[in-house]
Amino acid sequence: MKRSFKARLYLHVILIAIVVIWANRVIAQYFLTDQLEARIHHEMGVALTTCSEHFEDRDAFLSCFKAIEKGSLFSNISDFYVLCDGAKRAEKSGVTPACQTLLTNDDFWRSDAVLNQGQLVLSHGLVDQQDWYAVRFQNRLQGPEIWLKGHQIDELMLRVWALRDRNTIYVLPTLLGMLLLLTLYLTHVMLKPITLIQNNMSKLTANTLDRSTILQAPFREFEALVQVFDDLRIRLSDSFTKARRFASDASHELRTPLTILRGNVERLIHDLPMGSDAQIRMRSMSDEVERLIEITEKLLLLSRADANSLMQDSTDLNLSDLLTQLIKDAHSFQSNLKITSAIAPNVIWRCDKTLVRQLVQNLYANAVHYNQSPGWVHFCLTQGEGRFQLTIENSAKDIPVDLSERAFDRFYRGDASHARQVDGLGLGLSICLEVAKLHEATLSLSVTEKQTVVATLSGPLSRPD
């Protein structure tokens, strides 16, 4: 089975959505981290400038800061601020052990320091293998400094990212669903013009190919595509016209010399001494001329069928009568064949009498030619549910294995050694098939388990108007 275009489109949309979500996550994280770091520095600066008078009392300081930065994300980690009094840098007493190390580390301030608003210095770096953020006044003598361990920020960030990811998991199905709906709608919109063109083209048949107005592009963007199909249609139409003209021209060009040939041969037969050898030879030549005419007629009929220009002169034909007459004749033709029949009366088929007569005769001729001696032929005609079915079954010997598949091939004559004994071209059954198709009937040939051959013709019954 062919892959579905829609399914392929859905898969692509889902893959693209996943890539976009993942890329968004990585990029956002990268930029957000920078922004959050800047933000924490800013807040630490605010804390330093606004609440430095409460520096001695940690609780008072935090209350002051939290009152200012109410609702801020980083006020949550202000509890982890390490407050150091820089004025006591030189003193050993009264300074916490943590501040002791931090205050004396000058490399830290030299590594990544940024001057902010002219009075604050912000920096970020390593002290004793640990990541720190810090802020102080430009004038170090003013003293107070705020320090914060980097991993406190990282933990906060991780909590934020976890929250965001959880949120994404809840949103994702809705997002994908909406994407699929969007894809469905887009597919519909995109496929619609193609469906319109397809509908237009499906109305084209061999007989309507030359109607140039039928193919139209529904939108400007599809004009090139329709143009390609239209060119194809025109080329096809030309080919059909040529094929039709060939059948008609060939018909005319062949018939005239055949008429002359036949006319003169018949004339000569008449003029030659009665019963002379020359007359006998001329008769055998006349037989060959008849054969030539027959071949020409058959080939022309097939070429007309191929060019779709086989016309039918439809009238109601009593198939039962036609078969009854044929069976009656068959009794007198073949004494070595047992002819049996079961013919339903008054089976009426609306068809071209000449073509159908040829069809039935060809089927019968085949049943006789490829029979055994003594052998039998059984005709059966039934009708029901608006259709009739005609089967002609015959005994046979040495049935070729590929008979059912190849019987309708042109110039197929079954087993070569047997075919040589039979006077025929191998065109009869292909003509039958074309005639059946023309009348919306079906024709098949099968070999039964009892080694008999059955030709089955089934077609619509004529509806009384």
Add this chain to the structure above:
Amino acid sequence: MKLIQKRMVDLKILLIEDEGKIAEFVIKGLSAAGYDVTHVDDGELGLAAVLAGAHDLVILDVMLPKLNGFDLLRQARIAGMTTPVIILSAKVDLPDRLMGFEMGADDYLPKPFFVEEMVARIKAVMQRKIPEQVQQISLSHLTLDVVSHKVQWFDVTAVLSQREFSLLAFLMRSPGHIFSRQQILKHVWEINFDPETNVVDVCVRRIKRKLERGSNGHASPIESVRGVGYRLRLEA
């Protein structure tokens, strides 16, 4: 019936056909059947000859130089020409045949044809023009009743079966012409394949037997020509 035959033989036929070789054997064949044939080989001359009105029947080819057969016929019919016309054409498709009849043709004979077939069509067309219903076909001592299928040969009267009647009527339509078995099968049995049968010989033998029985030594009018076929003797 005799009267019809006499009138048939006196017929003046105009043949409009540009293919010289076809015209040649048609003229020979029709002359042999006793008709008086005039031949022209292009459309314009043909139209002039048709309008001159000196003919009893026109045989008209379609593909003609200067003026094609269909146009010729249409113009002639518009001008009031009522002479029966048989169209002769290599175009055998239904639309062409219908076109012929629409233009006012009385019959349409597709190529390739037998001259005998043409003679039969001429007779049929002329009989349609003559309102008498043909009951019998006669040829000197041989008379065939179309309705009862009774045949009379000198003093012998016999009833023929459907096929025997068709076969004898077919031969009587072209006396003297030799038909092969295949040709007889095609015209009498209407089959276009070789059924590997001697049904024609059997049928001819049956007719001969019926006619010769008690005919005071008159040989049957059907003659077998060895290796060639069967014909109705002219002197029959």
